[in-house]
Amino acid sequence: xxxxxxxxxxxxxxxxxxxxxxxxxxxxxELSETGLEQAELLGKNFAYPEVRAVYAxxxxxxxxxxxxxxxxxxxxxxxxxxxxEISFGDWEGLTYEEINSVWPSVHDGLFNRPDITACPxxxxxxxxxxRAVSKLKxxxxxxxxxxxxxxxxxxxxxxxxxxxxxxxxxxxWNIRQDNTxxxxxxxxxxxxxxxxxxxxxxxxxxx
Numbered sequence: 001x002x003x004x005x006x007x008x009x010x011x012x013x014x015x016x017x018x019x020x021x022x023x024x025x026x027x028x029x030e031l032s033e034t035g036l037e038q039a040e041l042l043g044k045n046f047a048y049p050e051v052r053a054v055y056a057x058x059x060x061x062x063x064x065x066x067x068x069x070x071x072x073x074x075x076x077x078x079x080x081x082x083x084x085e086i087s088f089g090d091w092e093g094l095t096y097e098e099i100n101s102v103w104p105s106v107h108d109g110l111f112n113r114p115d116i117t118a119c120p121x122x123x124x125x126x127x128x129x130x131r132a133v134s135k136l137k138x139x140x141x142x143x144x145x146x147x148x149x150x151x152x153x154x155x156x157x158x159x160x161x162x163x164x165x166x167x168x169x170x171x172x173w174n175i176r177q178d179n180t181x182x183x184x185x186x187x188x189x190x191x192x193x194x195x196x197x198x199x200x201x202x203x204x205x206x207x
């Protein structure tokens with residue numbers, strides 16, 4: 001039987017900017033008190049004890065979430081720049097309403113055609129997917145037959161799930177990613193990929 005390589009893909013816990021509806025991007029915002037509690041519950045109730053490595057975006061909110069998992073498993077977090085959230089450029093720190101009032105057409109494009117739209121002085125999700133998938137392939141090759149974790153961001157995770165599902169990037173917003181959501185993706189020898197779990201937050205119910 002072929003060995004399966006399994007990725008447990010996690011979104012970071014809540015930040016104050018999440019609660020306020022501000023676009024974070026690569027602004028290095030820390031977890032809020034709620035986010036710290038979510039990360040703690042994620043680590044405490046983590047359901048994948050066979051994980052051999054934990055990787056994370058270097059941004060504080062994702063790295064701290066990754067550390068909560070790693071600590072529960074007796075591992076260290078390795079940060080990877082390729083897993084950073086999209087750079088929203090001029091939009092970072094602004095709310096949906098503030099962005100929409102100044103850049104309505106580009107903002108609309110980010111949600112309706114994220115596959116071809118770039119943020120002013122920032123990135124597009126097409127480039128995020130390119131760098132994140134490249135890193136994912138490297139890690140899958142490195143961890144053949146093992147389980148490993150990536151703790152990243154809502155945008156990054158959606159691009160990776162689109163890749164795994166062979167779903168065009170324009171439909172990335174059809175995928176929900178709540179704070180500390182857990183997704184499981186299996187990689188089989190021969191190239192087959194299955195998405196076994198998406199947006200699971202049951203760990204938050206177990207105090």
